[in-house]
Amino acid sequence: xxxxxxxxxxxxxxxxxxxFLECVQDMDHENMFWYRQDPGLGLRLIYFSYDVKMxxxxxxxxxxxxxxxxxxxxxxxxxxxxxxxxxxxxxxxxGTSNTGELFFGExxxxxxx
Amino acid sequence: xxxLEQPSEVTAVxxxxxxxxxxxxxxxxxxxxxxxQHDGGAPTxxxxxxxxxxxxTGRFSSFLSRxxxxxxxxxxxxxxxxxxxxxxxxxxxxxxxKIIFGKGTRLxxxx
Numbered sequence: 107x108x109x110x111x112x113x114x115x116x117x118x119x120x121x122x123x124x125x126f127l128e129c130v131q132d133m134d135h136e137n138m139f140w141y142r143q144d145p146g147l148g149l150r151l152i153y154f155s156y157d158v159k160m161x162x163x164x165x166x167x168x169x170x171x172x173x174x175x176x177x178x179x180x181x182x183x184x185x186x187x188x189x190x191x192x193x194x195x196x197x198x199x200x201g202t203s204n205t206g207e208l209f210f211g212e213x214x215x216x217x218x219x
Numbered sequence: 220x221x222x223l224e225q226p227s228e229v230t231a232v233x234x235x236x237x238x239x240x241x242x243x244x245x246x247x248x249x250x251x252x253x254x255x256q257h258d259g260g261a262p263t264x265x266x267x268x269x270x271x272x273x274x275x276t277g278r279f280s281s282f283l284s285r286x287x288x289x290x291x292x293x294x295x296x297x298x299x300x301x302x303x304x305x306x307x308x309x310x311x312x313x314x315x316x317k318i319i320f321g322k323g324t325r326l327x328x329x330x
Binding site for chain 1 (some may be wrong): 227249250251252254261262263264267269306308310317318319320321322323
């Protein structure tokens with residue numbers, strides 16, 4: 107079974123804090139994604155990575171950065187958290203069968219006060 | 220850019236059939252996929268269409284028309300457990316599997 111693990115299920119941070127969200131996969135897959143999900147807006151792509159040290163901006167990269175130093179780990183960084191970044195963050199990886207299938211982690215619910 | 224349109228809510232009766240439509244605009248279209256998400260859970264993959272036509276997986280079927288930039292998810296013999304949000308998503312060949320989601324359709328099932 108594919109396993110995508112997100113480091114924290116729930117986080118509460120203060121405005122201006124630096125926040126790290128970690129995602130680890132155990133399948134040696136190339137493509138990893140960070141989405142945020144907000145009611146009525148669906149899943150919006152923040153960044154994705156198709157290889158180590160490679161990254162591409164998604165539709166809403168502003169206020170975020172990412173790091174992929176090892177194939178299995180993809181980190182989302184909020185340099186200075188703001189209240190409008192309160193959201194559910196979902197990490198995902200693609201499978202190897204090229205069927206458009208994404209495997210998601212359980213999500214990280216971030217609240218910025 | 221890429222954009223997808225799907226209804227925000229659909230209501231159907233248990234045991235009935237429901238269709239959730241999705242239209243998309245994208246450059247370099249590669250395929251259309253569907254996901255189900257229950258409250259509090261992560262999205263789970265349902266189906267994928269890269270070619271025109273109907274794909275069937277048990278009670279769920281998905282259809283794609285590339286010429287119309289349109290697809291739908293068909294759910295048959297609805298059960299209460301099918302109450303969830305359903306998302307269509309497009310993948311693009313121009314950005315190594317960049318996958319963009321629609322805003323989701325909330326399916327309400329009445330007994």
